Amino acid sequence: MSREIMNQIAVMNVQYVQYSFDFFLDSMAKCGVKNIELWTGAPHFYYEDYLTYRETSKKIKKLKGQIEDLGMKVICLTPEQLNYPINLAAKDERLRTRTVDYFSRHMEMALEFGTDQLFITSGSGLRDVQREESWKYSRESLEILAEKAEITGIKLIMEQLQPYESNLITTRSDIERMLQEVDSSSLQCCVDVVAMAVVKDELEDFFKSLEGRIQHIHLADGNPSGHYILGDGSLPIIDYLKTLDNNKYDRYITLEINDSIYLTDPHLALKRSTDYLRNVLLE
Template sequence: MTLAQTHICGMNFHYFRHGLDRFLDDAETLGLPLVEIWGAAPHFYLGDRTLADARALGANIRARGMAISCFTPEQCVYPINLSSPQAELRDRSIRYFLESLEMSVEMGSPALLVTPGSGFADQPRSEAFERCVAGLRLLADRAGKLGQKLFLEALPPAWSNIAATATELRTLLDAVGSNALFGMLDTAGALGTGETVTDYVNALGDRLAHVHMIDSDPAGSHLSWGDGVLSAQAIVSELQGAGYGGALSIEITSPRYYLDPKTAMARSVAALRSVLPEG
């Protein structure tokens, strides 16, 4: 499959100082075909939303001529940790992701993004790994029955002792062994661990199903295109060569963009359009 401008995807993370409709209005104005929905307050926190809300959100997005590429419930902050050594926290996290799968179905998203969580840094990694595998197997089994995909994202070493690199991500995928579970690439995360797109392509192969396509710096910041050190053209070329055909999702998270999120998104959309064919 050839990557094209129809694969460009907006994300609402850096709009959290604004309402969700502001993000959707801007995405529609920019002519985006896809959106990735970050599920967090004040936009779509699971604890405040119902399945009816999810259906209404999906209908709203489709009415604007867009589709959802992925539902990404907030999971990198307390109290969500799929691999926690504390049973209560781990069980809560599993319930959270199971509910997220139901929400994803109702809003018309084909996939749910998950992260591995972490064990304690002063306890054996192997124990956290086994807890993660058990949790992901449960989630993948449910996802398969619902016709959903799970996109598994590596986390920086300071955040996770389970999967921080492309190779570790592939090891985790293989350990779970589910056709519903896929790996993904975050270009900022890869830069932060000293990796390249080629490293992810080689490790994941045809299990690479989603890309967070953002500019970055050596600290791993998620920046608007043009504010970091990465080359959009080079990344697109590598993904094209690998036959990748999924979304290119603009996950901007730096606080510098919170008060003027549209300018950052518009600049990134323009940068990606300049290196992608129409399609």
């Protein structure tokens, strides 16, 4: 396998939600990772904590400076979106509108951070509402955002979720269907290998059916669920890396080691995962 994979590795700061942003950056530096998938939530950065666009931009400029001073960069902006009050598939039109506005604002902030990628999910329908009705709400929301993304030059990177997180996009065929229905070059695919394993999809099949649309990977171990340290679960991590290598995948791979069991010591979780990768690549 190519050792260049280490240059593709990114980390998301949501794993460090119980620590300061400075601690997160220090952990990144110690582990030799330079790419950040920036989760935009407190206590690190949440835009509604600033009263005006000017104050928000000032904070973004400060954070971007900290990141760049360490030779790092933001490669994707990832708004918090799995909890209320954010849901692209909500039955309540007011909630959907608020969610579309939320993502639209994050498109602007992504560009300020220096990235053209915004992470997004389908949302989830109410379990007692017909799935196709919720699918329609999600598709319409994504169509609005995709049109805005085309204008601003943003790529919306959409991942599949686990069945407990959503009743909409949970499989390869689901994400393929949504990409076809929205039909916008601004909407692309992120493959989460844990969610993939839960529904027994295969990584190679993603590359076959979504050729040219896979823009990001979320990598973690599991059993198959959970987002564990690489090597601590039962997923075929080495096989996944070989599949990426064989398909000449040259974009970013975020280590999503964010299970709650690691919240008290995220640095150790990251170090063990990066050590695992470096050992594998030396074989």
